[in-house]
Amino acid sequence: MKQLISIEINGEVHELAVAPQDSLLHVLREELGLIGTKKGCDTGGCGCCTVQIDGRAVYSCMTYAMSVQGKPVVTIEGITENGQLDPLQQAFIDAGAVQCGYCTCGTIMAARELLATVPDPDESQIRHAIAGNLCRCTGYQKIVDAIKLAAANSA
Amino acid sequence: MSDVQNYLSPHRLDDAVKAMAGGDTTVLCGGTDLSPQTDSGLREYAGTLMNIRRIEGLSGIDLIDGQIRIGALVTVTGIGNSQLLDELAPVLVEAADQFASDQIRNAASLGGNICNASPAGDMIIPLLVLDAVVELSSWRQGTVHTRQVSLDEFFTAPGKTVRQENELLTAVIFDQPAESFVAHFRKSGPRPALEIATVSVGIGGRLENGSLSGVRVAMGAVAPTPLRARSVEATLEGKTLDAETIRAAAVDAGEQATPIDDVRASAWYRRHLVCVFTEEVLNDVLEN
Ligand SMILES: Cc1cc2nc3c(=O)[nH]c(=O)nc-3n(C[C@H](O)[C@H](O)[C@H](O)COP(=O)(O)OP(=O)(O)OC[C@H]3O[C@@H](n4cnc5c(N)ncnc54)[C@H](O)[C@@H]3O)c2cc1C
Ligand code: FES
Ligand code: FES
Numbered sequence: 484m485k486q487l488i489s490i491e492i493n494g495e496v497h498e499l500a501v502a503p504q505d506s507l508l509h510v511l512r513e514e515l516g517l518i519g520t521k522k523g524c525d526t527g528g529c530g531c532c533t534v535q536i537d538g539r540a541v542y543s544c545m546t547y548a549m550s551v552q553g554k555p556v557v558t559i560e561g562i563t564e565n566g567q568l569d570p571l572q573q574a575f576i577d578a579g580a581v582q583c584g585y586c587t588c589g590t591i592m593a594a595r596e597l598l599a600t601v602p603d604p605d606e607s608q609i610r611h612a613i614a615g616n617l618c619r620c621t622g623y624q625k626i627v628d629a630i631k632l633a634a635a636n637s638a
Numbered sequence: 639m640s641d642v643q644n645y646l647s648p649h650r651l652d653d654a655v656k657a658m659a660g661g662d663t664t665v666l667c668g669g670t671d672l673s674p675q676t677d678s679g680l681r682e683y684a685g686t687l688m689n690i691r692r693i694e695g696l697s698g699i700d701l702i703d704g705q706i707r708i709g710a711l712v713t714v715t716g717i718g719n720s721q722l723l724d725e726l727a728p729v730l731v732e733a734a735d736q737f738a739s740d741q742i743r744n745a746a747s748l749g750g751n752i753c754n755a756s757p758a759g760d761m762i763i764p765l766l767v768l769d770a771v772v773e774l775s776s777w778r779q780g781t782v783h784t785r786q787v788s789l790d791e792f793f794t795a796p797g798k799t800v801r802q803e804n805e806l807l808t809a810v811i812f813d814q815p816a817e818s819f820v821a822h823f824r825k826s827g828p829r830p831a832l833e834i835a836t837v838s839v840g841i842g843g844r845l846e847n848g849s850l851s852g853v854r855v856a857m858g859a860v861a862p863t864p865l866r867a868r869s870v871e872a873t874l875e876g877k878t879l880d881a882e883t884i885r886a887a888a889v890d891a892g893e894q895a896t897p898i899d900d901v902r903a904s905a906w907y908r909r910h911l912v913c914v915f916t917e918e919v920l921n922d923v924l925e926n
Contacts, residue, residue: 484643503645503687504676526674527742539715539744545673546745547666549645550689593740615739 488552492517493561501548508532508543511558519559519588523617530616533589534558540596542615559588562595571595574633575626582620590616594630603634644686651808654693655777658804663688665806667711668745670738671754690749696808699723708810710749714761718743726814729764729821729842736760736825749807752792755799758835758859760825765789766856766866767821767842770812774805784808793863816852818844822922824915825858835859836903839891839915841874841923849878850923855887859902860895860912867894870916884920891916 485500492515499514508525511517511534523529525544532544535557562569571591574580581587590613597604597612604612609630610623618626642664648654657663664684666672668691675681690696696709699720706726708717717723718734737743737760751761752772771786789810792799801807815821821842825835838858843850853874855867870890877883897908 484641486645503642504683506673526677527670530739530741533741540741541745542670542741545669547669547673547687547689549687550647550666550669550691552647596740612740615741 486549488549490548490551490556491554492556493558494555503547503549505548506544507534507546507548507551507556510548511543517558517560521585521588523585528617529586529589530593530613531586531589533592533616535592535596538596538599540593557592559592562591569595570637571598571630571633574629574636578625578629578632580621580625580629586616586618586620590618590626594633597630598634598637603638604630606631642683642685642687645689646686647689647692649692649694651693651695651775651806652777652782654688654690655775655782655804655806657686657688658806659777661803662686665690665753667691667747667750668713670742670746671750671756690806691747696749701726701814704814705811706814708748710747710807710809712748714738714743714746714748714751715740717748717761727764727768727812727821729767729823729840730761733760733764733823733825733840736823748810752789752810753799753801753807755793755795755797755863756834757793757796757861757863757865758838759864760835760838760858762789762793762864763825763838763840763856763858764821764823765810765812766864767823767840767854768812768815769854770810772807773809773811774801775808776802776805786811790866796862815842816844818846819852820845820923820926821854822919824919824922826911826915834902837895837897837908837911837915839912839919841916841919843874843923845879845923845926848880848924849876850874851876855891855916857891857895857912860897860908865894867891869894874920879920879924884917887920888913888916 489498521531523531527545534543662685666689696711714737770789775784823840825838840856843853853871855870857865873887892913895912897905899905
């Protein structure tokens, strides 16, 4: 049984009908066409579905869409401002931290919470913050480098 | 999958427990256990899905009259960031730091961790060491009725507790530990993040002149429920914490554990880890 809700995504309010058990990931991808947020495992084990709710990184695959009413959601599509890439996006390109790219959006969204709270993180803080994001291509080193670079460029 | 008919998100505790009084309600908090369990068909939704996250008054961490009270909705991130807990019950912060990943910690609630009743629940082990009680609330005779149950008596089997279907877990409460109380927690898994404990051990007590008193030992993932290891406590109580005592406690801990073979580890390996961890945690306790 679907219910009409309104949710704010990337600053825009959407009215749509969702079932109580629908995940935010499902709504983002299938209802709103925001496919930057990826579906990997759909059970909280890979991190590529990471979005920010109220500034905190969470897995959208286990977030109930109904539960985000009144709480601003930010997805990878929402971090580019006036056509300018976010410092993290630019740093991932510059550091060569993207191979197949499947994990990238989720990892950037996780790193975003880190940089908002710890502007100049050390390596272990970075690794801790992205521990919930799996990457099967890069071996992580370039991801860590990219996050360091983004921090330096934002300072 | 059964279809949820109704979604509720009450702001008041009385509305929430009233809704539970009729049965046929599934409680949702962070959803990090509920979502995979329903998706995989392990469990079915009731007719009403009730999100408890917006209930007011259940998100605090407070020191009241010598007791620490943690609301059921507090997240693992909230526990990890709590100044009050870092000062008065740092073993909880230590366990929160070893919990899953940032994304899970941001969503996972204390109440959900306890009510899910996994023998591996990482918040449960330190809370057993702190001798916590849980507060359960229900709607009875026109008012919110609460009762307290010792955490030690709360779990009955994997995923099963003494909580009645119409009861909401509203808080966890424990006495402010004494000045000399020291406790530590250790958990293992093949990797540091996103890992359900293969085994975990928590030990605490008052450390005075190199010996422990009021000892509490808890172990995770070694029995059908989180376990208080009373015989290990007796082995340690009042003794000087020297190599011999620590060794005896470790051997005893291995004997108390009744682990299973599963995908995560063999029973043999778990029992071995329990011994090693008991020794390590006791050494941590000794060093403060
Ligand atoms: C990838 C991943 C990694 C994980 N890692 C860990 C880990 O390292 N350590 C660990 O211990 N756990 C781990 N978990 C399990 C889970 O995250 C925790 O148990 C979490 O604390 C559950 O809280 P929640 O708020 O998400 O609960 P929910 O999923 O919302 O609820 C869990 C259960 O409790 C019931 N419930 C919730 N709150 C209440 C309440 N107040 N009163 C009555 N019933 C209630 C629900 O109906 C449901 O049955 C992990 C899970 C995933 C998916
Ligand atoms: S798709 Fe959400 S964590 Fe894998
Ligand atoms: S770049 Fe391929 S999974 Fe990370």
